[in-house]
Amino acid sequence: xxxxxxxxxxxxxxxxxxxxxxxxxxxxxxxxxxxxxxxxxxxxxxxxxxxxxxxxxxxxxxxxxxxxxxxxxxxxxxxxxxxxxxxxxxxxxxxxxxxxxxxxxxxxxxxxxxxxxxxxxxxxxxxxxxxxxxxxxxxxxxxxxxxxxxxxxxxxxxxxxxxxxxxxxxxxxxxxxxxxxxxxxxxxxxxxxxxxxxxxxxxxxxxxxxxxxxxxxxxxxxxxxxxxxxxxxxxxxxxxxxxxxxxxxxxxxxxxxxxxxxxxxxxxxxxxxxxxxxxxxxxxxxxxxxxxxxxxxxxxxxxxxxxxxxxxxxxxxxxxxxxxxxxxxxxxxxxxxxxxxxxxxxxxxxxxxxxxxxxxxxxxxxxxxxxxxxxxxxxxxxxxxxxxxxxxxxxxxxxxxxxxxxxxxxxxxxxxxxxxxxxxxxxxxxxxxxxxxxxxxxxxxxxxxxxxxxxxxxxxxxxxxxxxxxxxxxxxxxxxxxxxxxxxxxxxxxxxxxxxxxxxxxxxxxxxxxxxxxxxxxxxxxxxxxxxxxxxxxxxxxxxxxxxxxxxxxxxxxx
Amino acid sequence: xxxxxxxxxxxxxxxxxxxxxxxxxxxxxxxxxxxxxxxxxxxxxxxxxxxxxxxxxxxxxxxxxxxxxxxxxxxxxxxxxxxxxxxxxxxxxxxxxxxxxxxxxxxxxxxxxxxxxxxxxxxxxxxxxxxxxxxxxxxxxxxxxxxxxxxxxxxxxxxx
Numbered sequence: 001x002x003x004x005x006x007x008x009x010x011x012x013x014x015x016x017x018x019x020x021x022x023x024x025x026x027x028x029x030x031x032x033x034x035x036x037x038x039x040x041x042x043x044x045x046x047x048x049x050x051x052x053x054x055x056x057x058x059x060x061x062x063x064x065x066x067x068x069x070x071x072x073x074x075x076x077x078x079x080x081x082x083x084x085x086x087x088x089x090x091x092x093x094x095x096x097x098x099x100x101x102x103x104x105x106x107x108x109x110x111x112x113x114x115x116x117x118x119x120x121x122x123x124x125x126x127x128x129x130x131x132x133x134x135x136x137x138x139x140x141x142x143x144x145x146x147x148x149x150x151x152x153x154x155x156x157x158x159x160x161x162x163x164x165x166x167x168x169x170x171x172x173x174x175x176x177x178x179x180x181x182x183x184x185x186x187x188x189x190x191x192x193x194x195x196x197x198x199x200x201x202x203x204x205x206x207x208x209x210x211x212x213x214x215x216x217x218x219x220x221x222x223x224x225x226x227x228x229x230x231x232x233x234x235x236x237x238x239x240x241x242x243x244x245x246x247x248x249x250x251x252x253x254x255x256x257x258x259x260x261x262x263x264x265x266x267x268x269x270x271x272x273x274x275x276x277x278x279x280x281x282x283x284x285x286x287x288x289x290x291x292x293x294x295x296x297x298x299x300x301x302x303x304x305x306x307x308x309x310x311x312x313x314x315x316x317x318x319x320x321x322x323x324x325x326x327x328x329x330x331x332x333x334x335x336x337x338x339x340x341x342x343x344x345x346x347x348x349x350x351x352x353x354x355x356x357x358x359x360x361x362x363x364x365x366x367x368x369x370x371x372x373x374x375x376x377x378x379x380x381x382x383x384x385x386x387x388x389x390x391x392x393x394x395x396x397x398x399x400x401x402x403x404x405x406x407x408x409x410x411x412x413x414x415x416x417x418x419x420x421x422x423x424x425x426x427x428x429x430x431x432x433x434x435x436x437x438x439x440x441x442x443x444x445x446x447x448x449x450x451x452x453x454x455x456x457x458x459x460x461x462x463x464x465x466x467x468x469x470x471x472x473x474x475x476x477x478x479x480x481x482x483x484x485x486x487x488x489x490x491x492x493x494x495x496x497x498x499x500x501x502x503x504x505x506x507x508x509x510x511x512x513x514x515x516x517x518x519x520x521x522x523x524x525x526x527x528x529x530x531x532x533x534x535x536x537x538x539x540x541x542x543x544x545x546x547x548x549x550x551x552x553x554x555x556x557x558x559x
Numbered sequence: 560x561x562x563x564x565x566x567x568x569x570x571x572x573x574x575x576x577x578x579x580x581x582x583x584x585x586x587x588x589x590x591x592x593x594x595x596x597x598x599x600x601x602x603x604x605x606x607x608x609x610x611x612x613x614x615x616x617x618x619x620x621x622x623x624x625x626x627x628x629x630x631x632x633x634x635x636x637x638x639x640x641x642x643x644x645x646x647x648x649x650x651x652x653x654x655x656x657x658x659x660x661x662x663x664x665x666x667x668x669x670x671x672x673x674x675x676x677x678x679x680x681x682x683x684x685x686x687x688x689x690x691x692x693x694x695x696x697x698x699x700x701x702x703x704x705x706x707x708x709x710x711x712x713x714x715x716x717x718x719x
Contacts, residue, residue: 119577120584124627145628179627180571279615305614 003131004033004162006170007095010138011039013170016066018042018427019095024070025110027097029162032066044450047074049420051081052446054092055152057422060382062215063144064153065424071097075156076117077153080414082152083121087411088236089213091150093141100160114156117416120484123151129158138508139174148181149300150213182299184458185316190325193271193295193312200269200293200336202342202517203229205256206252208281209410210274210298210318211234216401219322220273221245226329229271230346232260234281236410237274237399249350250399251280252544255392259353261544261552262422263346268294274318276300277307278411287551313466358558360523360540363513366393366465369534372399372513373435373463376520379388381433382425384408386418386442390465391544394437400460416445422460423453433524434460440490441470450503453529461523462500462531467490467538475541500531500545509533561590562616563608563642563713566623567631568597569585574628578605581626587611587619591644591688593710602630606642606713607669608688635715642713646691647673651702661701668694679704 001009007030011019018040023031034041044050047069054065062074069078072306075096085092099108115125124144126137137155144152197203211220220240224231224247231241232249241248250257252264264270270292275281282288289308296304297314304313314321317447359367370393378382379401383409385391400406407425409417436443443464453460467474468490477485500507510516516534523530543558567646568574573593590608597604609619616634624633635642639688652658665672670684684694688711695703 115573116576119580176627178630300625302618302625304621306621327624 001168001497002029002033002163002165003128003134003157004029006131006134006166006168007138007162008033008037008039008158009168010135010170010306012037012068014142016139017292019066019068020044020053020057020424021068022047022050022070022074023068024097024158025161025452026071026076026099027068028498029072029159030095030097030157042224042452044420044457045451046446047077048081048416049446049449050360051092052084052417052420053077053424053427054083054094055090055417056384056407056421057087057428058085058150058424059421060425061428062091062146062213062411064093064142066093066095069094069096070110071099071114072112074110076112076116079117079121080196082118084155084409084412084414085152086121086123088409089149089151089209090151091289093145093155094152095155095157097162098127098153098156098158101158102160103542104158109372114154118154121152121465122154125154125156127156127158128161130166131161131164132168134161135168135170136174139171140176143174143176144179182317183301185313185314185321185324187324188310189314190321190328193314194325194328194332196269196293196295197227197229197271202225202266202268204264204267204270205229205231206234206264206270206272206275207231207235207237207240208273208275209240211237211240212404214274214299214317214319215404216273216319216322219239219319219326222326224321225331228340228341228343230263232264233273234278235395235408237255238395239403239406242401242403243399244401249346251395252552254548255395255542255544256546256552257353257396258544258555258557259350259359260404260424261546261555262349262353265303265551265553267292268293271295271297273297273322274299276303282308282551283546283551283554287553306373308528350438362537364511364534364536365392365544366536367397367541368513369465369516369536370394370397370437372516373437373520376517377435378433380405381435382422382429383435383437384418384425385437386439387413387415387441388442388470389467389475389542390437390439390442390471392472393465398437415442419443419460420446420449423449423458426458426460430458436460436462438462438464439471440466440468440496447499450500450529450531454504459526459529461520463520464496464531464533465536466496466533467536468537471538472542474538478541479545496531496533500529503529505529505531507531507533510533512534560616561608561610561637563606563635563640563711564623565633565635565713565715566605566607566629567597568603568605569628569630570601571628571646574603577626577628578607578623581618581622582609585622586621587615591708591710593712595712606711607694613662622680622683633678633715635713640713640715642687642711643685643710644688644691644711645683645685645695645718647696647707648684648703650680650698651704652676652678652680653702657701661698664694664697670694
């Protein structure tokens, strides 16, 4: 059997039904076997989009999405996609072609040292030098990508290795001696965590992306309800806890909810679950941990103590740890009443800010259009975002009701991620509507994925919050650079309705909330992608705002 | 704080690159490094010394441990560890009397003398970094022409 055939067989054995990719000289043998296999190929217009699609697929299905690219520029084009997936712990496999083994190191045509280039931004990278290695490499690749803290894996296969014939053995299981993805949580640490939480005057739960990755939704909710502890999330953890729940305060951070930031800094003890305490979430590290007892639950031991000093550390899968915690609490027959001073205060602060946070007065202000989207969109719909102001408005004004339906490039902050990721999400879940909450600057970066969406019958809605501006940069120039605006004006280009139509997609301009509601409904019914162009005031800022290098207590509020 | 890290890794191409790249990417410095195959040819042992505060050292150990190609990462207690480095000094001989002086110093430090020539002398010293620095200070006045150091090799004492 050839290396390429073994690759397809190994992918099929992993349950792969779709790959996102673009062929080229060095991966033609793979594509020839892809032609003969039952795996569906979804053609992209740029390899970066293939990587984001695989990433979106992986986040939604929790199975590694797969993308293909050729050697050289094909491979370097997926680097941003690999880094994005890795930064957000998303399971993903990229298979690249490479020049033949004997040409490696000769600066051959379309040769790039993708193993060296990718090293710091992947969980692992393989380069099989013999065809017979391929089945095991694929098995190991999926094992590494999907277990423990998930991540991006690269498999770089020289062209002759794809072509060579070899005796193949397909392992059902692999062991990697230096890789121990899960530790069993130490129960005594969980007992200590409970004691600390129960002794706290002002406890809070901080749920991160790890809760979503390990689907610990019901465990988190049980815990919060048993102890009556309010829940804030990181931005990546948005939607780990239903945002319409009485104990939900929403995301903290640079553009966190006012009530979440206010109450986070008042807390004396935090149960932080599946979070790495990113600077965007906690502000300055030193200020955040001041007067705060931190209980840190995480699957990755290297996260303990990296950014914050931890009082109790529970290392292990957070779903399993939370389950043990809930069981231990049941054993203690302890139920906290909702009649306590802290919770009363929490409710007051929350109600105050929910009623009194100033929002843009215009009909098409960010809060209003996103609340309209929430109103019309079914709660099980999957939402991705691009990166920029619209993303932060989504964080502030779009409530995630159904846990684990909201995905964003939160770690790397990759503009252009949301749309291809939405297409990947739609591939994984064709049964639910998928919406990319987009900004125009970000959408520009991968808008040619409209071709993929239309031709591959993967209709998604692009909810385009359009200020014809690189809005977040513009906001920083207005705020920190005395309105010296440079490099931010998109000058009314392009016409997004025409752009959509030129790809055979549906383009609708919505200039009132009424039009917007109708446009979303039209998008939900459409067989092709829908771009809803929503012109907004280019001067609208995202507020609240915790300026970089400051702490949550220094939050700037709308005046 | 100075730390000696003993890292057992898969003996295959690219692992040294990954380990050193991790130090660079995480903003840590390598003070010295030595690598060699172990009693089991599937593994190599890297001995890396580095500086950092307690929190930083703990973080390096955790990040190294997280690497898939590392089998075991140990932070060695220098008081319970034998650690040595081999250094070759090429020292200038400007007058014959110096040659004798250098030989005497070498003897005192248990160093071996190689390639004693009229104009230079080569000394091989196996010692701790402190002893090496001390020896270096002593021979400096003669004029050091070249130095080559291996980096530290270290093993924890049995039962320690």
